[in-house]
Amino acid sequence: MASINDVSRLAQVSKATVSRVLSGSRGVTEQSRDAVLRAAEILNYKPNAIAQSLSSQTTHCIGVICATEHIQQATGYLQALEKQLRLHQKHLLLRFANNSSAVAQACGELSTGLCDAIMVVGARFPLPEAAQQAVLIDCLDASGEQQVGIDYEFASQTATHYLLTQQRRKIALFNFYPGEAADQVLQGYCSALESMALPFNRQLVIAGESSASVALQGLINRHIAFDALLVTDYYQGLEVAELLKRYQRAVPQEVMVFSLDGSAAIFGQPHLPLIAYPLETLAQRAIKLLSGGASDFPLLRGNLLTPY
Amino acid sequence: MASINDVSRLAQVSKATVSRVLSGSRGVTEQSRDAVLRAAEILNYKPNAIAQSLSSQTTHCIGVICATEHIQQATGYLQALEKQLRLHQKHLLLRFANNSSAVAQACGELSTGLCDAIMVVGARFPLPEAAQQAVLIDCLDASGEQQVGIDYEFASQTATHYLLTQQRRKIALFNFYPGEAADQVLQGYCSALESMALPFNRQLVIAGESSASVALQGLINRHIAFDALLVTDYYQGLEVAELLKRYQRAVPQEVMVFSLDGSAAIFGQPHLPLIAYPLETLAQRAIKLLSGGASDFPLLRGNLLTPY
């Protein structure tokens, strides 16, 4: 690979001039400029990004730690983030991690000067201290300073209202692991019930179960009646829908399954009703945070999407 | 961020000694070693990756260009690749691109010394010249030197055989855009038919249509009878299955949909029969190629997976 020295030699000018021409080409003779450009063209010269980084102390690389357990969720986020980062001339350094210590390790390995910043996306578990500095996107444990949050209270309220309009009265809720986000979801769920003057049945709420399938089994084992299931992500929704069929419970006729997070509404029509978030907006906010913009975004609200 | 100078100062030794201790700590007094380690600990010193890269002319970064049109497909690949790369202490620089010129641009922007190598994954379109040097993974236009290919002939043969055992005799094939891969698929399809002494119906093969849905519409418009659909990827399969239902054709009773590429068998049971590839193997081969290992892998063969 040709270096700046090769170009300066061929163009008969100094390295500095070459640098000037290719960076902020101001204050350079047209003659020198041409010579440099021609030489660069001939040698197919591209400034070495590493050297530029060392000199400028900025790499244009953003470390993105995908902390989503269901990897499929990650895709939507990744695609949106990559697009926005690309538009801002930044590179996306990808890393998967689905528990606290893996995130910690990823943070460590990315904090060696390689990245200008780190983002953690979609974590459903408590975050390590190492992630405090990171931009948190749709993370439940939003202890960091900079974050793009999602309005889960609004989502669960919308979802519950929708289910009520569908004549469902025994809505089971499989909530996040206990924490602020779970409280918000519960809050929205309760508000919706209250607004219709309906009683709250504690037995229908299950929090912190390892998976929605397990939660569902528990519900069934305990012979608790339900005609709707509110789950926290789309893939859990598909999972329980599948399981329900095996229990001979028709979906959605007998039991309606609703997902609070459907950033993954992929191929045309969704199979389950869900709340879908505008990923582009999410990504744009993330970029704004990186650029040091204001961090006082309102929680992001999604749209109700239903099959048919 | 503390630099090597800070450490050397605090430890009362020279930079060289610090470097020695933290790299190949051989030939250093235990005393100096301790002093350095302690100082590094205190300062929370991490060698600057960029400086190391500049010096060593190697970044440990691998550029991965995801060229999959259906982004969902990418996820499986990405997860597998990231894992293997991580195990080899390499970073994954992600880029999406779904046409030839986007791939070319991505290659250009990643070939500035930032990456040690570039991989292109899942391209279903002709690749630009710029990608010749890259490691090609499941790319149809495998004009490059280093590649991890998939045995599509084997896949389509398996698929066709399976459909035949399901008493399907009018199997429509929605093939890749014309090219070597499409030929292989067609070859496998024909072999399977021949082995059962069945005739080949040219009208049932559609190649290079923009999407499987469009191809399906064409088939229906022309009143061509079919009882099975062989498509090239899982999401197209879901798409046509959905469309078939709208045409009142029961899936899989009346029409069975089969996908040749199901790296995306995600949540437990698949909804459609498919050929699923061992992504871990795929990723391991990719890494081997990066390490300069032999590039004479046999085409990768997948497994038949069916619902229930």
Added chain:
DNA sequence: CTGTTAGCGCGTTCAG
């Protein structure tokens, strides 16, 4: 306007 010089942080000689 241009060339020279001095770092950026690190690895690696090469003498001592």
Added chain:
DNA sequence: CTGAACGCGCTAACAG
């Protein structure tokens, strides 16, 4: 075993 010195490729400050 250790430290001083050089180079990786580039940018920025400083003289001409």
